[in-house]
Amino acid sequence: MTIVSTKNDNWQVQVSQLEQERSLWQEMVANKRSPHTKKAYEIDLRDFFKFHAVELSQSSIMQFLQLDRSQAIQLVLKFRRYLVDERKLKAASVNRKINSIKALVRHGHDVGCCPWRLDVEALHPLKVEPYRDTRGVSATDIKKILSHPDRTTLVGKRDYAMLMLLWGNGLRSSEVIGLDISDIDLSDRSIWIKGKGKSDKQQIRINSSTVEALRDWLQHRVNYYSSNSNALFISLSSTKRGERLNYISLYYLVDRTSEAVGISKKMSPHRVRHSAITAVLERNGGNIRKAQSFSRHADPKTLMVYDDNLQQPQAEMSDLLEVF
Numbered sequence: 001m002t003i004v005s006t007k008n009d010n011w012q013v014q015v016s017q018l019e020q021e022r023s024l025w026q027e028m029v030a031n032k033r034s035p036h037t038k039k040a041y042e043i044d045l046r047d048f049f050k051f052h053a054v055e056l057s058q059s060s061i062m063q064f065l066q067l068d069r070s071q072a073i074q075l076v077l078k079f080r081r082y083l084v085d086e087r088k089l090k091a092a093s094v095n096r097k098i099n100s101i102k103a104l105v106r107h108g109h110d111v112g113c114c115p116w117r118l119d120v121e122a123l124h125p126l127k128v129e130p131y132r133d134t135r136g137v138s139a140t141d142i143k144k145i146l147s148h149p150d151r152t153t154l155v156g157k158r159d160y161a162m163l164m165l166l167w168g169n170g171l172r173s174s175e176v177i178g179l180d181i182s183d184i185d186l187s188d189r190s191i192w193i194k195g196k197g198k199s200d201k202q203q204i205r206i207n208s209s210t211v212e213a214l215r216d217w218l219q220h221r222v223n224y225y226s227s228n229s230n231a232l233f234i235s236l237s238s239t240k241r242g243e244r245l246n247y248i249s250l251y252y253l254v255d256r257t258s259e260a261v262g263i264s265k266k267m268s269p270h271r272v273r274h275s276a277i278t279a280v281l282e283r284n285g286g287n288i289r290k291a292q293s294f295s296r297h298a299d300p301k302t303l304m305v306y307d308d309n310l311q312q313p314q315a316e317m318s319d320l321l322e323v324f
Helices: 002-021 024-029 035-051 058-065 069-085 091-110 139-147 154-168 173-177 208-224 247-260 269-283 288-295 308-319
Strands: 190-193 202-205
Touching: 024 035, 024 058, 024 091, 035 069, 035 091, 058 069, 058 091, 069 091, 139 154, 139 247, 139 269, 154 173, 154 208, 154 247, 154 269, 173 247, 173 269, 247 269, 269 288
Parallel strands: none
Antiparallel strands: 190 202
C-alpha cells in the first residue's frame, strides 16, 4: 500500500508541475502554422482581458474559465458591444476577436479546465457585408506609386524592390517581409516564399523588372550593413537599423506613397495585390486559371492541385507586369 501511495504522490507532483508550467492560450495556438495567426490570437485575447482591466496570464485565464457560464457570456457580450459601438470596428474584425475568445474557451473545455462553451445564439457572428471592391487601382496609378521612391538612395532602392514584389508578382505583405536573403536566386529569376496557410516554402519566378530591383537593393543590403540578420528587407532607421521590417512599415510605405502621388483611394499592400490580379485578368483575356496561378489564391469552391506545369503560367503572368 505504501508503494502505491508513493506512486500516486509522484503522479500528483508531476500533475502539479504541469499545471504550474502550462499556458492555455499558448497550447491553443500551438497547432497553428502561421505566426501571423498566432499573433492575432494573442492580440485579440489581450484586447479582451485589457478591456476588463485584467492582465492576460495563465491565472487570469483560469479565473475566467471558472466563472459561471452566464457571467462569462455577459462579459463577452459587453466586450462585443464596445467593439461595435465605441471602436466602430467592422463586423469581420469583431467576429475575429470574439472567435479568438471562443477558441480559448473551446480549448479549455477540451482539456477539462472549463465546464461550458460559448456556442450560444447571443454570440453568433455578426453579419458581414460582402467585400465588393477587389479591383484596386488602375495601372496608371500603380505607375505613379512605383515612380515615387528615390532610387538613388538606399531607402528608395529598398522601397522600390518591395513595391515591385507587391505589384509585379502579386505577393502578399507577409510574403514580402518574410523573405530572407537566402530565399533569392536572381540567376534563375526565383524566390522562395511561404504562402498563406503553407508550412513549406514554394518557389515562384519573378519578372525581369523585379529581378533588377532586387539586384540593386541586394548589392547595397549586403555591402552596406554587417547585420547578422538574414532578412531581405531591413530597417534603415538609426534606432532599429538592421532589424527585419514588419507589416506596419510596409503598410505605411504604400499608404504614404499613394497619398504623396495624389491617389485618393485608400491604399494598402493587399490593395496593390488586388490591382495586380485585376490587371493580369485584363491583359490575359480573362484566363482565370493562369491568373489564379499568378496569385496562388485557391478558389474557395474548388480544390486545385498544383503541378510543375503551373509554374510556367505563373512566371508568364508575372512577365505581363513588367515596368512600363
